[in-house]
Amino acid sequence: MAEFGVITPSVAVVGGKPATATGKALSVVALRKTYGDIVAVDEASMEIAAGEFVTFLGSSGSGKTTTLMMIAGFCEPDSGTITVGGRDVTRLAPQKRNLGFVFQQYLLFPHMTVHDNVAFPLTLRGVPKDEIRRRVGETLEIAGLSGFGGRKPRELSGGQQQRVALCRALVYRPPVILMDEPLGALDKKLRDQLQVEIKTIQQELGLTVIYVTHDQEEALVMSDRIAVMRNGLVEQFDTPRELFERPKTPFVADFLGAANFLPGRIEQHTDEHTLVRLDRSGGLLKARRHDLASGTPVKVAVQPGRLRACAIDDGFCSGTVETATYVGTLVRAGVRIDGGDAPLLRLEVPAGRGPVAGERVGITADPDDVNLFAGEQEG
Amino acid sequence: MAALTAAPARPRKLLASRKTRVGILYALPVVVYLLVLFVYPIISTLFLSLKNADGSLTLHWYVDALTGVNLSVLITTLRISAETALLSLVFGFILANAISRLRPLWAGLAMLIVVVPHFISALVRTYGWIILLGDKGLVNETLAWAPGAPYHLLYNELGVVIGTTSMMLPYTVLLLYGVMRGVDRGLLAAAASMGAGRVTIFRRVYLPLVAPGLASAGLLSFILSLGYYITPALMGGPNQTMIATLINQQVTKENQWNGAAAQGVLLLLLTLAGLLLVKLISSLGASAKKRSAS
Numbered sequence: 001m002a003e004f005g006v007i008t009p010s011v012a013v014v015g016g017k018p019a020t021a022t023g024k025a026l027s028v029v030a031l032r033k034t035y036g037d038i039v040a041v042d043e044a045s046m047e048i049a050a051g052e053f054v055t056f057l058g059s060s061g062s063g064k065t066t067t068l069m070m071i072a073g074f075c076e077p078d079s080g081t082i083t084v085g086g087r088d089v090t091r092l093a094p095q096k097r098n099l100g101f102v103f104q105q106y107l108l109f110p111h112m113t114v115h116d117n118v119a120f121p122l123t124l125r126g127v128p129k130d131e132i133r134r135r136v137g138e139t140l141e142i143a144g145l146s147g148f149g150g151r152k153p154r155e156l157s158g159g160q161q162q163r164v165a166l167c168r169a170l171v172y173r174p175p176v177i178l179m180d181e182p183l184g185a186l187d188k189k190l191r192d193q194l195q196v197e198i199k200t201i202q203q204e205l206g207l208t209v210i211y212v213t214h215d216q217e218e219a220l221v222m223s224d225r226i227a228v229m230r231n232g233l234v235e236q237f238d239t240p241r242e243l244f245e246r247p248k249t250p251f252v253a254d255f256l257g258a259a260n261f262l263p264g265r266i267e268q269h270t271d272e273h274t275l276v277r278l279d280r281s282g283g284l285l286k287a288r289r290h291d292l293a294s295g296t297p298v299k300v301a302v303q304p305g306r307l308r309a310c311a312i313d314d315g316f317c318s319g320t321v322e323t324a325t326y327v328g329t330l331v332r333a334g335v336r337i338d339g340g341d342a343p344l345l346r347l348e349v350p351a352g353r354g355p356v357a358g359e360r361v362g363i364t365a366d367p368d369d370v371n372l373f374a375g376e377q378e379g
Numbered sequence: 380m381a382a383l384t385a386a387p388a389r390p391r392k393l394l395a396s397r398k399t400r401v402g403i404l405y406a407l408p409v410v411v412y413l414l415v416l417f418v419y420p421i422i423s424t425l426f427l428s429l430k431n432a433d434g435s436l437t438l439h440w441y442v443d444a445l446t447g448v449n450l451s452v453l454i455t456t457l458r459i460s461a462e463t464a465l466l467s468l469v470f471g472f473i474l475a476n477a478i479s480r481l482r483p484l485w486a487g488l489a490m491l492i493v494v495v496p497h498f499i500s501a502l503v504r505t506y507g508w509i510i511l512l513g514d515k516g517l518v519n520e521t522l523a524w525a526p527g528a529p530y531h532l533l534y535n536e537l538g539v540v541i542g543t544t545s546m547m548l549p550y551t552v553l554l555l556y557g558v559m560r561g562v563d564r565g566l567l568a569a570a571a572s573m574g575a576g577r578v579t580i581f582r583r584v585y586l587p588l589v590a591p592g593l594a595s596a597g598l599l600s601f602i603l604s605l606g607y608y609i610t611p612a613l614m615g616g617p618n619q620t621m622i623a624t625l626i627n628q629q630v631t632k633e634n635q636w637n638g639a640a641a642q643g644v645l646l647l648l649l650t651l652a653g654l655l656l657v658k659l660i661s662s663l664g665a666s667a668k669k670r671s672a673s
Contacts, residue, residue, distance in 0.1 A: 072572060094571040101572035107565045111587045120583075121573035168573070 024086070025050040025208040026071070026176050031080035033066055033232075040066040042232040043080070048210065048225075050175070053202055055211045055219040057255075058229035064212050065180060067229070071210065072178050073097050085175050100169030100177035104184045106161040108153035114140070114164050115149035121172040139171045140164075142201060159190045166198065170207060179211045183218070195221050216256055220244075228252050250299055250373045259301040260345050263375065266296045273367050276300055281317040281339045287370035297375030304332070304346040306369035309355045315362025319345065321355045331355075335363060421647070428640035440641035449625065453645070456622040459536065459611065460604035463543040467600045468593060470544065471551030478552070479559035486556075493552050501546060505610050508542050509533060512614075534616040542610035547600035554599065558592030591661065598657045602650050622646055 026048045033041040041063040048054050056064035069075035071082055073094035082090045089097045108117050118136045127135070140146055143163040153161055162182055169177050182198075183191040199222050202209050213219055219226050220240045227237040228251075236248045247253035250261065264276040267284065274290040276298060277283075285300060292298060312318050319337040322344060331354030334344035345363065347355075355361050431437040443449060478489045496504065511517050512532035519529040532538055562585065570580045608623040615621070622642055629639040 074568060074572075094568070095574050095576055098574060099572065101569065103565060103569060105563075105565060107563065107569040109566060109570075109584060120570070120575075124574050124579060172573070 023050060024048070025052070025084070026210070027083045028067070028071065029081045029083075031067065031070060031082065032078045033063075033070060033075065034078055039232045041070070041077070044229075044232075044234050045080075046227060046234065046237050048176075048208065050208050051206045053199065053207075053209045053211065053222055053224045055213060055223040055226045056229055057213060057216065057219040057226050059214055061231075062229040063232035064214075064227075064229045066232075068178055068180055068210060068212050071176075072099060072101055098174050100172070100174040102162070102165050102169045102177065102179040102182045104181045106153070106158075106165045106185075108161055108164055108168070110153055112153075113149060114145065114151050114153065114156070117153065117164055118167045118171050121168065125172060135171060136167075139167045142205075143167050143197075158186050159194060162186065162194065163197075166201070170201070170205065176208045176210060179209060181213055182211075184213075191218070198222065220256075228255060230255075244303075245369070247301070247371055250301060253301040253303075253371055253373075257301075257303040258346075259303050259371070260307065262300040262302075262342070262345075264298055264300050265375075266290070266292050266294050266298055266372075268294055274372065276372065278317060280342050281337055283315070283317040285316040285365075285370065286367040287372050288367055290372050292372065292374060299373045299375055301371045301373060302365050302369060304348040307345070307347045307363055307365050309333070309335075309347065309349060309361040310364045312360055312362045315364040318360065318362045321357050321359045321361060324355060324357045326351060326354075335361065337363075424640045424643055427637055428644050430637060440637045441645070443638055444641045444645055449642070452620050452622055452625050453642075455619060456605060457649070459539055459543065459619065459621060460601050462536075462540050463547055463604040464597045464601035466540065466544045467547035467551045468597045471548055471555050471596060472593070474548070475552045475555035475559055478556055490553075490556065494549050497546075497549050501609050502613075504546070505542060505613050508538075508545065508610075508614060512538060512541065533614060534619075536615070536619055539611045539615040539619045539621075542614040543604050543607055546607070546610055547603060550599050550603065551596040554596040555589065555592050558589050562588045594657050594661060598653055601653055605649060605653075606646055 024047055027046070029045050031041055031044045032039070044063070044067055046054075056067060058064045066075060070077045073089070073092060073096075077090065080090070081088055084097060084099065108114075109120065112120065115136055118139060119132050122132045122135065136149070137146070140149060143166060145160065145163055145167065148156065148160065148164075153164065156164065162185075165182070169179075179198075183194055186194065195218055198209075201207070211219075211222060223240060225237060225239055226243055228235045228243065230251055236243060236252045238246075238248075243252055243256050247257065247259075250259075253259040254261075262278055262285075263280070264278045264285065267275040267277045269275070269289065272289055273286045274288065274292070276285045276287055278285055278300070287300065290298075309321075317337050319335040321333055322336050323332075323334040325332045329351055330348050331351050333347040333349065333355055335347060335355075337345055347363075349355070428440050429436050429438070431439065445453070474493065478486050478493075481489060509516075513519070514529045514531070514533075516532075518532060522528050522530065532541065566584055566588070567580050570584045575583070606623050607621065608627065611619055611621040612624050612627075622645075626639045626642050626646075629635040629642070
């Protein structure tokens with residue numbers, strides 16, 4: 001942080017107050033947007049703290065980009081409110097919101113040099129010339145672009161252009177920076193590299209970032225919290241670990257964890273655990289304690305990596321290994337469970353200890369890794 | 380070994396020279412065409428403008444063209460052309476800007492409306508304007524209630540500029556529309572996201588991006604106006620005589636080919652000067668930008 005100390009004081013001069021103020025940076029209450037009969041965003045609500053990296057994750061049509069556009073002001077919500085640093089901006093024009101935006105298509109001004117692009121938002125704010133020069137220089141240095149100031153955007157690679165766009169969005173220290181799939185146009189290797197770079201800059205400068213992506217890995221790598229969106233609804237807004245280990249809906253369990261789903265019925269409760277009778281195999285499975293009544297139909301969700309192969313009588317079910325694929329450090333196995341034509345149960349076990357095709361195995365899982373969802377919910 | 384490596388070089392060289400010869404053959408018709416129809420007439424006009432009655436060389440015709448009435452005609456020509464260029468640029472900008480914001484289908488229709496009138500002969504359109512703008516024309520009839528009516532909209536500079544501007548408008552609209560369509564609207568949104576208001580976005584993002592189009596559209600209508608004949612001749616008065624009219628008079632009425640040639644050469648030089656000026660301004664702008672960035 002010390003090396004960026006030079007920048008921080010000037011923020012107070014420009015933005016009115018430092019972007020790194022503690023507390024709520026942004027809150028969204030019951031935001032709704034419809035296009036004709038289609039509900040793009042349905043009553044989305046969330047609070048984002050200053051310095052937090054939040055990702056809206058979902059497939060196309062999930063409402064993640066629409067939500068971001070409403071926060072930016074490019075799209076007007078039907079109802080709901082958006083507050084930035086305590087100020088209601090719901091009906092304000094984009095230029096009055098003092099937010100930063102990084103676009104997927106970079107959108108650098110082609111007639112300006114890199115330096116002038118980054119200086120643009122500062123000149124709008126009446127920052128003195130010397131300070132502009134200094135701050136643009138510092139920002140370009142953070143992004144590893146020193147010496148590129150005199151170039152035109154078209155002389156840079158895609159990755160460099162997106163770095164310039166990032167500089168341009170953070171040089172004036174907006175309280176929140178919005179990013180709409182900023183790495184979507186780059187190749188895999190560059191994407192991985194920039195994910196780390198953006199995350200590092202965000203942490204070092206204490207930026208509040210809202211990031212939109214459909215890439216689960218990207219979301220997991222970068223985010224403090226992820227809002228998983230589907231059909232305009234926020235399914236779950238939590239830390240990556242919570243989403244992964246304690247999914248609140250079958251969709252989240254499937255989307256992030258690629259979980260196996262098994263139908264069953266609550267059998268009984270003990271002090272710590274809930275016992276579930278599986279429909280197909282008839283086996284008894286121990287799960288974390290749940291409040292569902294006995295006899296309730298449930299869906300059991302366990303991620304492939306959390307299932308273990310064991311001796312044939314020790315598991316909650318048994319089956320025959322049909323496929324075993326070696327993928328580097330892991331073996332991916334597909335197990336045909338006895339007693340029914342259920343889909344293959346997917347396992348991921350460390351290579352070397354993995355089962356081989358044709359082997360008869362029992363399947364077990366730690367009760368803590370077993371998630372239960374009331375059965376009538378769709379998967 | 381040496382012979383082996385040298386061998387492939389020879390046929391390639393042969394091929395190259397053959398290629399060049401074929402190239403010349405292809406270019407020949409164009410070269411002949413240009414020589415006969417452009418270079419020869421221009422050079423002979425140049426000689427004509429430098430020749431005395433007895434065949435000796437003289438600058439007499441140029442002195443003649445740049446003094447007295449001829450000079451004032453030249454200045455009038457420059458002034459009317461500049462006014463036309465400016466006005467067609469302003470109206471063209473407004474029109475093209477509005478059209479570029481329309482959906483493609485409507486934009487296509489709007490462009491058709493701009494262009495179609497120009498399928499009709501310029502002479503017919505000029506008479507159309509004369510009917511509209513006359514003392515008893517549509518414009519003055521509808522404005523009969525206004526103080527000072529009827530307005531004199533014909534046979535003066537206003538009439539000429541109205542006419543020439545309407546003739547030049549499709550060129551500027553077509554040129555500007557193409558440039559404006561090429562501007563990524565996302566850039567304007569990006570500027571807004573950083574806090575730029577509409578005026579700032581227009582001045583610092585939109586205008587610089589369409590500036591090259593403005594320069595070429597303005598220059599085009601200026602150059603076309605310089606040599607324009609029908610509209611100024613029909614819609615102007617004696618004080619609006621333009622250089623093309625003067626050349627026509629010298630040839631058809633006074634049989635004064637040498638003087639006409641000198642004025643023709645002057646017209647050509649003015650056009651070249653205009654081109655050079657735009658080139659100079661745009662390169663100056665570019666280098667100024669470069670300096671401010673470093």
